[in-house]
Amino acid sequence: xxxxxxxxxxxxxxxxxxxxxxxxxxxxxxxxxxxxxxxxxxxxxxxxxxxxxxxxxxxxxxxxxxxxxxxxxxxxxxxxxxxxxxxxxxxxxxxxxxxxxxxxxxxxxxxxxxxxxxxxxxxxxxxxxxxxxxxxxxxxxxxxxxxxxxxxxxxxxxxxxxxxxxxxxxxxx
Numbered sequence: 001x002x003x004x005x006x007x008x009x010x011x012x013x014x015x016x017x018x019x020x021x022x023x024x025x026x027x028x029x030x031x032x033x034x035x036x037x038x039x040x041x042x043x044x045x046x047x048x049x050x051x052x053x054x055x056x057x058x059x060x061x062x063x064x065x066x067x068x069x070x071x072x073x074x075x076x077x078x079x080x081x082x083x084x085x086x087x088x089x090x091x092x093x094x095x096x097x098x099x100x101x102x103x104x105x106x107x108x109x110x111x112x113x114x115x116x117x118x119x120x121x122x123x124x125x126x127x128x129x130x131x132x133x134x135x136x137x138x139x140x141x142x143x144x145x146x147x148x149x150x151x152x153x154x155x156x157x158x159x160x161x162x163x164x165x166x167x168x169x170x171x172x173x
Contacts, residue, residue: 007033012114019064023118024086034104042085044098056091060084089115
């Protein structure tokens with residue numbers, strides 16, 4: 001498959017950040033993956049702003065940008081003088097409609113597959129947690145039921161031990 005790009009899922013996952021509670025990718029990372037300059041990517045996005053509502057793409061605040069810079073351990077992340085745009089999964093999908101190169105389309109497909117895999121993994125984890133909680137509830141109820149049975153057995157045994165022998169009334173054979 002010579003048509004396939006050699007970008008691993010792990011590499012793409014390493015470029016996905018959690019900002020404002022959303023999984024996003026930086027414009028500069030996406031531009032690198034698409035093989036275009038960041039300014040070209042931003043230009044295309046700005047020309048098509050109606051395709052990128054706030055839940056698809058947003059600009060970082062100054063504070064978010066400073067935090068991001070400190071996490072990368074460099075003062076300016078390779079000379080980026082502008083506050084980055086970040087794209088959610090839907091924004092990344094929309095980028096394929098404004099970047100028409102074959103590379104951009106192939107990279108987009110890979111990125112969307114990674115986002116989908118992450119979402120599925122989170123969903124599977126949540127399902128597993130819910131199942132575990134259900135099992136815990138059942139076990140808790142079973143423990144309570146077993147304790148109740150033993151309590152009843154103890155009461156019966158106490159009654160048997162404290163039973164006074166009575167003289168029997170009736171016909172003898």
